[in-house]
Amino acid sequence: MVKIPLFDMTRQYLKIQREIMEAIDNVLSSGRVILGENVRSLEEELSEFIGVKYGIGVANGSDALLIALRALGVKEEDYVITTPYTFFATASCIVRLGATPIFVDIDPDTYNINLRTVENILEGKIRVKVNDKTVSPKKIKAIIPVHLFGQTVDLEKLENLKRKYGLKILEDAAQSIGSMWIYDDGSMRKSGSVGDASIVSFFPTKNLGAYGDGGMIFTDNEEIADTCRMLRTHGAKQKYFHEVVGYNSRLDELQAAILRIKFKYLDEYTRKRIEIARNYSKLFETEGLSKIVRLPNFFDDQRHVYHQYVVEFENETVREHVRGKLLKEGIGCAVYYPLPLHLQRCFRNLGYKEGDLPNSERASKTTLALPIFPELEFEEQKMVVSTIADALKSLNS
Ligand SMILES: Cc1ncc(COP(=O)(O)O)c(C=O)c1O
Structure with missing residues (x-):
């Protein structure tokens, strides 16, 4: 018999049951269950919370990674640096786009990717061989750092890497909503606000968890935001007119209504x-x-x-x-x-x-x-x- 669960959703639910039921009822009574007011409002509320301009709600964190990485322009022949000590979706998105992951070991003190090693690879001081081929640093298009277990990587160092090497950064903040890094000058940044794009997951066990699947992409770049919005609706900007082959990956309106209640807490x-x-x-x-x-x-x-x-x-x-x-x-x-x-x-x-x-x-x-x-x-x-x-x-x- 489980005496103390690793995670318990019901204890929290019982405390906010009335509010949740009301929110669900409001959605169902409105008749608008796909990409309605709640998705739009949650996108605004969370992007403001994280400190970026745009939020794009999608079906789950795995799709968020895939869509965002594609919107950053990663494609076949590209290499993408990431950590091997993470959930599978962090790396599968790279392979699903036909690109190749380069796994960089973690710092044992934080379990996060070692950014010093990343820099040495980008500098050409450490030579990387994947699939028997030596990878030229020029072919490394992007990096996906993961803020594992709720602890950010050094965001200041990450920003410096972005500036110095011009590579794209997609932050996997699936586990880290609300985490922060204090810069040397005393200013503070939240995880998810430094990369060209970032993602969170609303998987039920996450710090901001839905009662089902959900995820969101964040970016400050309007073009990237537009591309993500297009990709989540089958690659169409205008209904039934498809620019590219995209996905069906929308954040559910009911989950968005639930998440808006939980976000208050x-x-x-x-x-x-x-x-x-x-x-x-x-x-x-x-x-x-x-x-x-x-x-x-x-x-x-x-x-x-x-x-x-x-x-x-x-x-x-x-x-x-x-x-x-x-x-x-x-x-x-x-x-x-x-x-x-x-x-x-x-x-x-x-x-x-x-x-x-x-x-x-x-x-x-x-x-x-x-x-x-x-x-x-x-x-x-x-x-x-x-x-x-x-x-x-x-x-x-
Ligand atoms: C680090 C990390 N990345 C990506 C994901 C994928 O999120 P989801 O389960 O919502 O697809 C998760 C969550 O499971 C995760 O922990």
Whole structure:
């Protein structure tokens, strides 16, 4: 029996049930269920929140990546840099456009792509070979950084890369809505506001989650926004007249109405997540485990929004022992991600092998995500941490 779930949608729903039902009823009574007022308003509200001009609601985060990358002009023969330690959709969009991913290893402190390595590749200081061919930096068209688990990559460095090398940046902010980076001059930018385009996912478990699928593209560039809007409606600017072959990928009006209600609470939900993360770290310290279990870093120059609270163990055996014990006790936990993308069977043709990207490979064997959602109780957190403490003790005895 599950005692403490990894994620619980219903606890939150029960608190906002009346508002949600009213919003659903309003949509159904209006008779406008495709690309109506709610999609338009949510696009405006979220683009303002992120700090860009345009938002384009689409069917899910995976389509958002595909459509945005295509709108940035990525096509066959192009190479796109990304991280192997992410959800599959970050890289599949590259291959679906006929382009080739270059996987760059993560920084083990943040699990995000190492931007220093990216710069060395762009400078030609590190030579990249994919599919037995050496890749000229000139053929690298774009980079898709992922702000993994709710923590942004260094946005200032990202912006500098964009400026210096003129490559397109598509931020995968699927997990990081509301996260921020503080620049050296004290100014603040949100994830999703720095790239030529960015995306978020509204998958139900996300920090701003729908009750079904959904996603949004963000950009400051009118042309890119127009192209994305065209691509989400079968490549037509005018109904039944198709400029290109596009997709059927619209954000559902009902989901947009639901998301507008939930968006009102996003700041509160985020604050709760941060509080829960800090509580976890304190509890691990109290148990004397903060040196044995590696905890997420709290950096002063950023606002981490803790889509996941991920801890790391010494090796795979310890991680699996702890995972087994938690599950046995009815406590949810998960491995994000058990096989890095460069080792996935469908990308075999790229020629990567085990050992090529050691930080990602190690993280996939040693990390574990613990329950986190705004309604998680402190008593439940205590139980999670004490169960981990017991598991580690039983391993050592
Ligand atoms: C990092 C990342 N990118 C992309 C996606 C794809 O989003 P969706 O599930 O809405 O298609 C997800 C979510 O699952 C994700 O976590």
